[in-house]
Amino acid sequence: MARNMITMKKSFSILLSLLFLLPTSLIAQTNNQDFMRSIGKMYVVYGVIIVIFIVLIIFLIYLDRRLTKLENQIQDK
Amino acid sequence: MIRFCLSNLKPRKFIFMRKYWWKILGVILIIYSFTLGLLVPLKPGISSIDPGSMRTASSYQMEIVGYNTFYTRAQDAVRVWLKYDSIHALAASKTRVVNDRSLVADFDIPKYLPTNDRVGVVSVIVDDDYNGFSVVPSTVFITQDSVDKDIVAGSSAWKQGRIGNIHSKDQFNFPFRVQLSETIRNLYFHVPFWFSMFIIFIAGITQSIGYLSTNKLEYDYKSMSFTLVGTVFGIIGLCTGMIWAKDTWGTYWSWQEVKMNMTAIALLIYLSYFILRHSFDDDERRARISAVFSIFAFAAMIALLYVVPRMVSSLHPGSGGNPALGADDLDNSMRLVFYPAIIGWTLLGVWMASLIYRMQVLRDKLYDY
Numbered sequence: 001m002a003r004n005m006i007t008m009k010k011s012f013s014i015l016l017s018l019l020f021l022l023p024t025s026l027i028a029q030t031n032n033q034d035f036m037r038s039i040g041k042m043y044v045v046y047g048v049i050i051v052i053f054i055v056l057i058i059f060l061i062y063l064d065r066r067l068t069k070l071e072n073q074i075q076d077k
Numbered sequence: 078m079i080r081f082c083l084s085n086l087k088p089r090k091f092i093f094m095r096k097y098w099w100k101i102l103g104v105i106l107i108i109y110s111f112t113l114g115l116l117v118p119l120k121p122g123i124s125s126i127d128p129g130s131m132r133t134a135s136s137y138q139m140e141i142v143g144y145n146t147f148y149t150r151a152q153d154a155v156r157v158w159l160k161y162d163s164i165h166a167l168a169a170s171k172t173r174v175v176n177d178r179s180l181v182a183d184f185d186i187p188k189y190l191p192t193n194d195r196v197g198v199v200s201v202i203v204d205d206d207y208n209g210f211s212v213v214p215s216t217v218f219i220t221q222d223s224v225d226k227d228i229v230a231g232s233s234a235w236k237q238g239r240i241g242n243i244h245s246k247d248q249f250n251f252p253f254r255v256q257l258s259e260t261i262r263n264l265y266f267h268v269p270f271w272f273s274m275f276i277i278f279i280a281g282i283t284q285s286i287g288y289l290s291t292n293k294l295e296y297d298y299k300s301m302s303f304t305l306v307g308t309v310f311g312i313i314g315l316c317t318g319m320i321w322a323k324d325t326w327g328t329y330w331s332w333q334e335v336k337m338n339m340t341a342i343a344l345l346i347y348l349s350y351f352i353l354r355h356s357f358d359d360d361e362r363r364a365r366i367s368a369v370f371s372i373f374a375f376a377a378m379i380a381l382l383y384v385v386p387r388m389v390s391s392l393h394p395g396s397g398g399n400p401a402l403g404a405d406d407l408d409n410s411m412r413l414v415f416y417p418a419i420i421g422w423t424l425l426g427v428w429m430a431s432l433i434y435r436m437q438v439l440r441d442k443l444y445d446y
Contacts, residue, residue: 039259040119040144040258040259041257041258041259041260041324042259044259044260044263044320044321044323044324045115045259045260045262045263045266047320048263048266048267048317048320048321049111049266051313051316051317051320052266052270052313052317055309055312055313055316056309056313059309059429063432063433063436066436067436070436070439070440070443073440073443074443077443
């Protein structure tokens with residue numbers, strides 16, 4: 001069990017380091033100091049779109065929680 | 078009989094179109110704005126010019142780096158000019174295409190400038206039949222060191238290179254701006270939220286007035302739902318603007334930028350509206366006070382977002398007087414995506430508000446039993 005945990009931790013750390021390495025390798029490819037400003041600053045547009053979706057999803061989570069509360073109240077009645 | 082035939086003609090399954098057409102329209106418009114906003118290429122433009130300063134009576138090899146350009150596909154030679162003013166220009170003696178995105182132009186700068194000034198600023202114009210023309214305004218500085226300045230000789234030397242026979246590229250493209258480049262597309266993902274927020278807040282305030290004149294609680298619920306969605310849209314606008322600001326102005330939050338700070342204050346006022354609502358147990362009291370508060374919040378928002386930024390200079394386009402979009406900032410091709418995006422996000426906002434309103438009505442029914 002303990003060994004399992006260790007291997008899980010190891011694989012998780014490898015995954016994490018890969019995630020952090022990914023952007024740096026991309027920067028090396030585009031030969032640019034700033035990842036966001038490479039390829040005509042297109043990544044800024046992507047970032048903006050991601051922000052829109054994050055806020056809309058937070059709104060959905062809020063709606064979901066309020067609906068769950070309402071459902072629980074109906075069940076209690 | 079006719080009525081019977083007509084009712085038979087309408088298939089039962091399309092009845093939802095009559096009720097939900099605006100939701101479908103909103104989603105279609107948003108998908109349209111995302112597709113066109115991301116896929117339409119920018120006009121060919123020039124991203125950098127080297128050298129940026131020259132001296133009179135010497136030769137230079139100017140390296141021009143284009144953006145979205147295909148210089149190798151040009152049938153005729155690519156022509157480059159240094160434009161001094163409306164009558165004075167200097168043509169490149171020779172141009173050489175290195176690849177699709179880079180170009181070398183040879184210039185023999187005359188001994189004199191057509192002016193007595195020590196330093197003249199010229200614009201660079203590049204033109205060919207495939208990419209059309211592109212202009213980089215006031216970019217190269219030319220210094221004349223000679224003591225004996227000769228305007229007549231300078232004027233005649235600079236009149237040799239007449240700019241003529243300019244090609245324009247007639248394709249559906251978004252304009253290219255050096256400072257913005259691809260982020261010009263953020264116009265469809267940042268600005269529509271402010272327009273939609275304003276429309277939705279107006280809808281909310283009409284419901285508030287409706288509550289004050291009828292004392293029906295449903296108006297209060299509608300007003301609250303609209304205000305909540307408007308605030309969410311305001312937060313989206315602020316967050317997207319921060320990311321755009323980081324790469325255009327260099328910082329996420331600029332305390333000198335009046336529009337940003339005023340918007341934050343207006344959103345804080347609207348957030349306090351929800352805190353105010355939570356502090357009442359009595360429905361009638363809460364509805365009345367929050368209706369009055371939302372009217373005051375709207376008046377404050379008008380002042381903060383639409384009056385104050387017009388009185389001081391701002392980093393936003395068209396600063397100093399008019400912080401909104403002027404005629405220079407919006408190309409016709411951009412209008413074709415920008416206005417549908419506003420309508421689409423407004424309809425989606427109304428949809429979101431209707432969900433909250435329906436939930437609120439259900440809750441009300443639950444407590445009535």
